[in-house]
Amino acid sequence: MSGLLALLDDVAALTKLAAAQLDDVTAQAAKVGVKTAGILIDDTAVTPKYVTGLPAARELPIVWQIARGSLFNKLVILLPVAMLLNVFAPWLLSPLLMIGGGYLCFEGAEKIWHLFHPQPLPLDDDNPIDHAHLEKKRVSGAIKTDFILSAEIMTIALSTIESSTVWMEALVLAVVAVGITVLVYGSVAVLVKADDVGLKMAQGAYFEATRSLGRAIVRGMPTFMEIVAGIGTIAMLWVGGSIIIHGLEEFGLTFLGHLVADSSAAVREAVAFASGFLGWATEALISGLFGLAVGFVILAIISLGKRLFKRA
Numbered sequence: 001m002s003g004l005l006a007l008l009d010d011v012a013a014l015t016k017l018a019a020a021q022l023d024d025v026t027a028q029a030a031k032v033g034v035k036t037a038g039i040l041i042d043d044t045a046v047t048p049k050y051v052t053g054l055p056a057a058r059e060l061p062i063v064w065q066i067a068r069g070s071l072f073n074k075l076v077i078l079l080p081v082a083m084l085l086n087v088f089a090p091w092l093l094s095p096l097l098m099i100g101g102g103y104l105c106f107e108g109a110e111k112i113w114h115l116f117h118p119q120p121l122p123l124d125d126d127n128p129i130d131h132a133h134l135e136k137k138r139v140s141g142a143i144k145t146d147f148i149l150s151a152e153i154m155t156i157a158l159s160t161i162e163s164s165t166v167w168m169e170a171l172v173l174a175v176v177a178v179g180i181t182v183l184v185y186g187s188v189a190v191l192v193k194a195d196d197v198g199l200k201m202a203q204g205a206y207f208e209a210t211r212s213l214g215r216a217i218v219r220g221m222p223t224f225m226e227i228v229a230g231i232g233t234i235a236m237l238w239v240g241g242s243i244i245i246h247g248l249e250e251f252g253l254t255f256l257g258h259l260v261a262d263s264s265a266a267v268r269e270a271v272a273f274a275s276g277f278l279g280w281a282t283e284a285l286i287s288g289l290f291g292l293a294v295g296f297v298i299l300a301i302i303s304l305g306k307r308l309f310k311r312a
Contacts, residue, residue, distance in 0.1 A: 153180060197217065
């Protein structure tokens, strides 16, 4: 009898330990989600363009193909590489993060530049009727873009995780990879089909209020997508700028980091209402402006390099 009680105690202790580890994994995964918010919003805003111009019946299958490629990128390629770097070359994580931050700043600056200097978009294919070829091309391009964003997400996740064991880090990364992929591409699926749902409501709903809601969805989706894209661009600049600022601090260049922290603290002390939010907004603003400056510098360097290459 005493042996059975001891066994039950051991089972209960193991259950508590497993529950505690599960809570830890969930909490750390949520923390990573907050850190990568800018990338997630941008990924969600960018992906719907890959189904534009294709038959409506192929929209969800295309989103599924991209999501499957994204999972492969994260779980099969990036997760093992990230773990190997963390074990054998952890000093590389900060420079890689800064490179990724620079890419985010460049992407954000390029979008703002094109906003004020619009360019005609090239055709996706010489034969637009060949939907199968166009779909394959779109999916391939989306998965390549996802690989870059996923690499940044996994690197940020690895730098955020607080764990003493390699297996726990790998588990948290796997949870982050699956959770973020489901969140992003589930949202994309909802966005790309929202206008179809609105159209059906507008045409076939029984109640006038439902039909009115459907018409509002159809009319409002283009504006809503533009707003999502704008938020994604701002978030990319904020996240990219803050990553570079924190990376510079690790190399002893602390001026910008102190400027951000001191400005935020000054706002929190000067404002009584919503001081926490305004302090965070100050940090985001300074980081975003710095990210925009970095992005424009990178954009100028790349443009100059292209011109020199063409002349050569």
